[in-house]
Every structure is written in C-alpha cells, then in structure tokens.
Amino acid sequence: MTMMIHMGFYSSLAFVLVNVIKMVEPVQMAKDAYLKPIQTNLKLISSFNMHIRINIRFLFFFFVTFLASFTSIALSYGSSYDHQTLAGGNRQDGAKKFNEQPLADIAIREAVLDLHENASVKASPYFLGLKGEDTEWVTIKVDHPEPSADDWVAVFSPAKFNGSTCSFEDYTRIQSPYICSSPIKFMNASYMNPSYTKTGKSSLRLQIINQRADFSFALFSGGLSKPKLKAVSNTLTFANPKAPLYPRLAHGKSWDEMTVTWSSGYNIDEAMPFVEWGMKGMHQSRSPAGTLTFTQNDMCGGAARSVGWRDPGFIHTAFLKNLWPNMMYTYRMGHMLQNGKYVWSKTYSFKASPYPGQNSLQRIILFGDMGKGERDGANAYSNKHPGALNTTDTLIKDLGNFDMVLHIGDMSYANGYISQWDQFLSQIEPISSKVPYMVASGNHERDWLNSGSFYDTDDSGGECGVPAETLFYVPAENRAKFWYSTDYGMFHFCIADTEHDWRIGSEQYTFIEKCLASANRHKQPWLIFAAHRVLGYSSNKWYGLEGSFEEPMGREHLQQLWQKYKVDIAIFGHVHNYERVCPIYQNQCVNNEKSHYSGTVNGTIHIVAGGGGSKLSSFSKINTVWSIYKDHDFGFVKLTAFNQSSLLMEYKKSSDGEVYDSFTITREYRDVLACVHDGCEPTTLAD
DSSP: OOOOOOSOTTOOOTTTSOOSSOOOOHHHHHHHHHHHHHHHHHHHHHHHTTTSOOOHHHHHHHHHHHHHTTSOOOOOSSOSHHHHHHHHOOOSTTOOOTTOOGGGGOOGGGOEEOOOTTOEEEEEOSEEOTTSOSEEEEEEEEEOSSOOTTOEEEEESSSOOSGGGOOHHHHTTOOTTOOOSOOSEEEETTSSOTTHHHHOEEEEEEEEEOOSSOBEEEEEESTTTSOEEEEEOOOBEESOTTOOEEEEEEEOSSTTOEEEEEEESOOTTTEEEEEEEEETTSOOEEEEEEEEOOOGGGSOSGGGGTTTOOOOOEEEEEEEOSOOTTOEEEEEEEEEETTSOEEEOOOEEEEOOOOTTOOSOEEEEEEOOOOOOOTTOGGGGGGTSTTHHHHHHHHHHTGGGOSEEEEESOOSOOTTOTHHHHHHHHHHHHHHTTSOEEEEOOHHHHOOTTTTOSSOOOTTTTOTTHHHHHHSOOOOSSTTSOOEEEEETTEEEEEOOTTSOOSTTSHHHHHHHHHHHTOOTTTOOEEEEEESSOSSOOOBHHHHHHTSSSSTTHHHHHHHHHHHTTOSEEEEOSSSSEEEEEEEETTEESOOOSSEEESOOOSEEEEEEOOSSSOOOOBOSSOOTTEEEEEOSOEEEEEEEEETTEEEEEEEETTTOOEEEEEEEEOOHHHHHSOBTTBOOOOOSOO
C-alpha cells in the first residue's frame, strides 16, 4: 500500500496538550490519549475500505503498535541508519562527513515512549514577542528523578510532535511516540548545570526565533542515538507567529532597482503582501509583492523529504524601482488582511546603489561558507561552524563601512533540515536588511544524487537548490540556474554556479563569456569573477592530493576567458581558509610584485575566501610557488574602490576585524586596453 495517510494519525498526543500552568499526570494522559486517535484512525481506514483493500498485515501492525505504545519497546521495521547516511552525507567506516548537519546525529525515528511520572519540563515565558520582538530568550526548567549524563532537551516546532507528520511508510519503520520530524535544536540537560547528574535539576536558557508556529520542549534520555522520551513541557508561542520577518535586500535586474524578500505565515488568500517605502522623511509609496513557497514534494530526498522537513511558510518579494542613486530609503513589509487591517514589520533603511561608473567610494564584502551559529550553545554548533557568529557580529559592528555583501555559496548548511534556514536568515537579518545581500550557489545548497547537479553528491541533504533559490532573490534569468551578473558603481560582478556545468560549450560558459564581455571598463574598471568551488588556484590539502590544486577542469576551461577579458580578481569559497595568489596565467605568476600592482592587466589575482565560519580546511604541505599569503583562520575580504584608478583589497579576520593581508591596484584606462598574451583585440594593417 503506497497511499500516504495524513488525516490525523495519532495526531493528539496528550502529553503535548498540557495545561499552560502545569503538567498533570503526564503518563496517564499520554496513555489515555493514544486510545482515541487509534480508534479514530481505524474508523478512518474503514471509510476508505470502499475504495482500497486493506492488507491484513497492516491491521495487525496497528494492533501490535497499539500495545507497544504503553511500553518502551522499540518495534522498528527498519533502521534510521540508511536515512541518516543520506542526511549527513556518505560515511566510510562510521566516520562523519566534514560538514554534517548536527541535527542528523539524532536518531529521532528510533525514539521510544518512556514517560516518567515524576519528571517534568517547564518553559517560560508562555507568550513571546509581546513588544514585536522576533527573537526571545526562554528558560527551561528540567526535573528528572533519574538523571544521566546523556539526557538532553529537544525544541520542537510545531509543538505537537506526533504522528500527524508521519506517512504510512513511516509507520512500518518506527514506534510510539511516532516522531517523524526532527527537533529544530537541542541542548544537553547538564550544559548549564554540571551538577544535573546528581540533583536531577537543570535550568537552561535557549534563544528562540519566530518560526511561524508554537514551541514545546522535550526531555530525552539515552543520548541522541537511542532517545527515550521522559517528559514534555507546556507550549510557548509568539504573539503573532505569522509576522513578516527577516528581510533580505538584493539588487534587481537594473542598477536602480532593489528587491526586498521576506518570510511570513500569510498566504495570499489570507493577506496581500506589499512593501511601503520611500526616501527617508518623504512620502511613502507601496509596491506589491509576489508570493512563493515550496513543499515537501519539491525536495529531492534525504532529510529534506523526511525528518528534516518543516513548512517554510511563504516567501514574498517586492521590487522597488526607479531609485535615485545614493539616496537613503526607508521601508517596511506589510500584509493587508481580508478585514482591511494591516500587519506591519519593523521599519528598515538602505542606501540606493550608485549609478554604474559613478566615481565615488564603494565597498564590497565577500566570503563563503559561513554557516549558522547558536548564541545559546545549542546543537553543538561550536564544533561545526565555530566562526559563523564572529563573522556575523564583526560585520554588524562595521555596517556603516560597506555597501554590499556577496556570500559565495554554502550559506546555512541546513543540509535538508529546513528549520535551519529560518535561523540563518535571523542571524544575517541585521546585515541583509541594511545592504544588498547577494548570494551564490554552493554544494550544500544544490548537490543531490540524480538531480541535475554537476556533482552527483548528497551534500544538500536532499534540498537540491529549492530553498536557496526561493528564499533569496538573485537577478538570474532562471533562478534554478544560479548564475547572474550584477553591478555596483564601478564594479561589475560575474557570479558563476559551480554546481552546474561551466565547461567550454556549456550554457553557463556562454553566459560567463557574455557577462565578462559586457563590462564597460571605462565606466566599470573593476571586473570581478566569483564562484563557490575553486575554479582557479588553491593550496588546499585535498586539492593537493588530487595534484591539480583546483577543482578538476576548472581553470583549464575558464582561464582563457579571464585572460581575454582581463578579469582583475577571481574569488572563491568552498575551501575553508584564506589564500591569495599572484596575478597568474597558465600556472605562471606574471608579476613579481606582492602588495602593489600597477600598469597592464596581464594576469588575474585569485583569492580563496571560504573562511566565513565553517570548520577550517587544512593546507597542503607542498609549497605552491604562486601562493603569496595563507591564513588558517576565519575571515572575509573587503574590496574598496576609491575611484576608477585605485582599488584596495583587504583580508580581515572575523575575530577582531583587523587587516592581515592587503594589496592595491592602480592603473589607467589605457592599461586595461593594452594588448597582453592571449588578451589582444584583433587588429588590421589596413589604413
């Protein structure tokens, strides 16, 4: 039987429907509540009997499962190991993948019901965001008469983590309490109270963001691999769970257009989305927004299609057009309800882009591979993306000193756990709401087996690019093909998508050449190529083992384009460190200078800036002669164009925001036009 039965399978676990004030007899409540849903669903099955013949083994499974619901016996008809291999990436000899999602460590489908009558979890405050906040700190008090070092607290949202999210296939694999959705975060019960194992009492502080649903907190024993449910808290909720949140600014398809993308719980049949905006202190106008979403069926497999799935709500994008260059604008997102009332976001502001070629101070931040941090210490993120919060916070502190961000792929590392995207958007919101936050596609956004990605790996956890291309607007002709160009004043950017074929003859190769050729170097002298994987040069350890010190087939196909169109800088992520390479062509440095370049553009400077926050990558022990500066640390790159003749590159560490590497380029327009090897325009001897 392949039909998915969703209509309330064990949809009301009584231990979730607790009183807001206290929990009353949790064990008896849970057992009593199991009977009614099962009876209800047996009637439901009966109603289907006119159309579908029920297999006798299926009815037997219901009966055995009902008996098992009162015990801690795990009746599993299939292990979750196969799923976890897909969610976390291929494992060899039990080893974990380099950037596995921490939530993948939880064998949630192996969870068993083992409520303790004297155990309790209490969460407060009950109502969040009463003053419009979208982030709150909550207190979780745990009391467990039989504590152990492997006890942990899970955060579930929606609060009712029960069989309503399970498919029929799930019921052949799992057992009560029928949890088919991963928690959105977790914390060891003794994390803030080392004496917990002796006293059985703990008080935890967790940071919760508005994610369009209520929250509950569950105490498990048995560690992450053999979870046993001991107690469940009361529920918490935000005053308006559907509120418009987490704006992301991005360039539109023309220089005088800014897009605003945000998330909410309002579909268009409930409220109409729009942005109210205008020059600061002047009349405000309104622009309508389009609405998108994606479903579980849009996912390609793995965690994204199973335990990692969570409803993303609705994603809205408005286009603010005909902006005056360099002017300050204010904006706020709104939803007009059917009753005529309005729901508003906070008010934000941004500075409009300069006219292409405008001669003024222009500053761009570039990095890749940041990931998501947890300010409360949850999810063991300190071991996964230890530099993410440092990078974020350093940029927030310096917000007035840059004009645009380019995040070159591997953004949230959700890896199929969709709840993590909201948390990443919340993390970057102070930045993305203020300046254009442009993004590129990386392997952890796009790659999945047999899904059309150039690399046939499981790095996206089954997302296959859908969340990234929906949650972020980019001015691409087709957002599923994540390559595009964008301008900022004197800069012209060509952003490639390394998760699709870039080789000579491919559709993307044609785009790359067209993008590079379209730069008017008189008006936009600074030509930047950016992509996630290192298509140029890197002294990374695994590239060294391959012998190429690059992504295979990278520069072999693209270096002639970089040379022909005199690309100033090619910048990449993917490798989690910082490295600067000399101006180079065909493996040869074309300039012996280290920190100041001037004159003709006879080679492209390559930079790896993948130290945005995720666990660092090691360098090869081989001394690569073209490498000028290496740093095994977290950081980002800042490009500053002072005018059309002077550019500054700075590498800053995330820990302190100080400059650790830099160079300058000075030149005139005639230097860009000058003929260099494989970079000459055709000439004729005719008069």
